[in-house]
Amino acid sequence: MASFDRPRGTRDFDPEEMADRNALITRLREAFETFGYREIGTPTFEHLDLFTAKSGPEIVEQLYAFEDKSERELTLRPELTAPVMRFYNEELRARPKPLRLFYFGNCFRYERPQSGRYREFWQFGAELVGAPGPAGDAEIIALAEECVQAAGAATELHVGHIGILDRLIEAVDTDEDTHSELYRLVDKGGEELTERLDEVDAEPVLAEAIEDLAVGANPTIALAGDEDELRERFGELLAEVRGFSDEAPHLDKRLREAFDEATAEAIEAALDELATTLGHLAGHGVDEVHVDLGVARGLDYYTGVVFEVEAPELGAQSQVAGGGRYQLAETLGGQPTDTTGFGLGFDRLLLAADVETEEAPARAHVVPIAGTLDEATSVAADLRAAGIPTTVDLRDRSIGKNLDYVDRLGVPKAILLGPDELEQGVATVKDMASGEQTEVALDELVGELSSD
RNA sequence: GCCCGCGUAGGGUAGUGGUCAUCCUCACGGCUUGUGGAGCCGUGGAGGCGGGUUCGACUCUCGCCGCGGGCCCCA
Structure with a gap:
């Protein structure tokens, strides 16, 4: 046994794995660039408070946090959205809007390693800054979808709007902590949610609506129709979710019957935004969406449209990308800025990806015979100069x-x-597959080996 | 942090409370210093770590570590 081994939750990549990874990286970069996004980079470690500001002090236990020799509180980055927004606030905020950014890098979390979960993992992601409307949301969703498809994986897209759940949960008369607990339970689904809602005395109409969202009122919607049609289908969807009669004439009316004025208006606005986003998505060529109003993502900072892209072939751990609209620049001390973006789990996507890579390390190997190493080396150098790996x-x-x-x-x-x-003045070139040998003049070698 | 399973050369494996631990693959060399894929010969390489039981532990036992799966968590 070796005296040293890898730290827990980390991986080594052999040449074949690395080739696969690089092939997928190349494809994903192309996908981002096709949409006009430019890559940026941020440090591997950051100030600890960048992440506590975003996610609260509880996350410290999941971080590789440390103190440097000048007693600065630092941490290996657990994700890239906060660093990117920090970068934006510090240096990129005067760039023309909308600003289209993407990133790729390793991240670190101190967690129990499991299948598809490591302590060092790689993330791709994009942030679209300064595109306040549904058109921006749709672009980001389409880009995320494109990334997963570029990997050669089948996709399943779930889109929702946090605003609906937000309003419903806020309308439950209880404290902040219970609110975030309810989000978590909605994401999780199951009995616990019902029990908890009961404990806090949620009004029946609210409790029922929240439960309905949790169980996944997520019919597949073909994005073929126009916006009015989508809106109409939303009416049906909400009717289904809420148990309203199909005969009720207008969506907003039905909402108002069930909820107070402010709640109804907010939900209506959220549904409207979602419908518009889906309409734009159709324009992007995305033709199938699972509308899932219970997508909670467990993230407090989302403010609008939220989505997840799954690769169903991955089974239980199938979510490969997720994102939405949020207000993070302000949380991190900058100007309020509309941002929509997503993160993509590279390692997980690779499991579903269909990549083919060349395994041979070179296209030619020069064999010196009886002390001709220098001449052989020189021949190899010429071939390399012509771009032939040798x-x-x-x-x-x-x-x-x-x-x-x-x-x-x-x-x-x-x-x-x-x-x-x-x-x-020749070399004997042997084709390894056929066994054929030909003598080629040394100055024609490059030409001979280039034509392939 | 919790529960379950697993841990023998680089990879895959067999077996045993008692000589130098089996086989396949692999790497290197040779048979073959001007020609590969087969074969043969040789060399290399292992019981995760630590404690206990024992005359003796790879084997039994405990702890730790690591891996896989599930739970919690998942910014």
Whole structure:
């Protein structure tokens, strides 16, 4: 056994895994860039309070937090949204709006490792700053969807609006802590929610509505129709959720019958925004959405449309991306700024991704024979200069051993270079798949190996 | 933090309270210093760590660590 091993929850990546990862990274970068987003980078560690400001002091126990030699309270970043918004507040806020940013980096959380959950993991994400309306929300959702599809994975898109649940829960007459507890229970679903609502004496009409959202009133909606049609279907949806009669004429009227004026208006506005967003999504070519008004995401800072992208083939841990609209710049001490964005779990997406990568480390391997290493090295250098990945034997091995080596690595061409070849100014090029050998003039080697 | 399962060479495995721990694969060398894939020969490499029981522990036992699964959590 080795004397040292990896820290818990971390991984090493062998060349094949790394090739797969890089292939997916390339595809995702392309997806972001196709939408006009530009990549930014932030430090691997930040001030601890950046994250406590965003998420509260409880998160410290999940952080790799430490003190540096000048007693600064720091932490490895557990996520990238807060650093990106910090960067925005500090330096990017004067850029033309809307500002389209994306990022990729490793993050760290001190958690119990599980399948698809590591202590060091990689995240992609995008933030769209200064696009206040549903058009921006739709763009971000479409981009997230595009990322997962670019990976070659089947997707399932869930879209909701936090405002609906927000209003309902706020209308429950209880304290802040209980409110956030209710969010968590809604996300989780099940008996506990019912019991808790009962304990806090929620009005029956509210309790029922909240429970309905929790069980997932999430019919699939084809985005073929126009906005009016969507709105109409929403009416049906809410009717279903609330148990209203289908005969009731107008959505807003039904709302007002059930809730107080302010609540009804707010819910109506949220539904309206959601409907408009879905209308725009259709324009992006996204044609199937699960409308899920119970998407809570467990995140306090969301303020509008929220969504999740799943890759169903991953089973229980199928959520690969999630995001929505939030007000974080202000929380972090900046100007109030409309932002919508998402995060994408790279490691998890890779599990569902369909990537093919070249395994051979080079396209040619030069075999020196009987002391021709310098000439062989020079031939390799010429090939490399022409962009052909090339290796040279470094062990002074026999031709047979070299061919065996080349074969094992999957390098397609072996270039034999001995005294006989040098005398004639040629090299013997062997195609490893067919076994065919041809003599090629040294100054034609690049051309010969380029055409492939 | 809790519950369940697992832990023998780089990978996959067999077996045992008692000689130097089995086999496959792998890496390196040789048979073969001008020609690969097969074969043969050789070399290398292991019972996670620590304590206990025992004359003796890889084997039994306890703790820890790690891995897998579930719970909690998931900014």
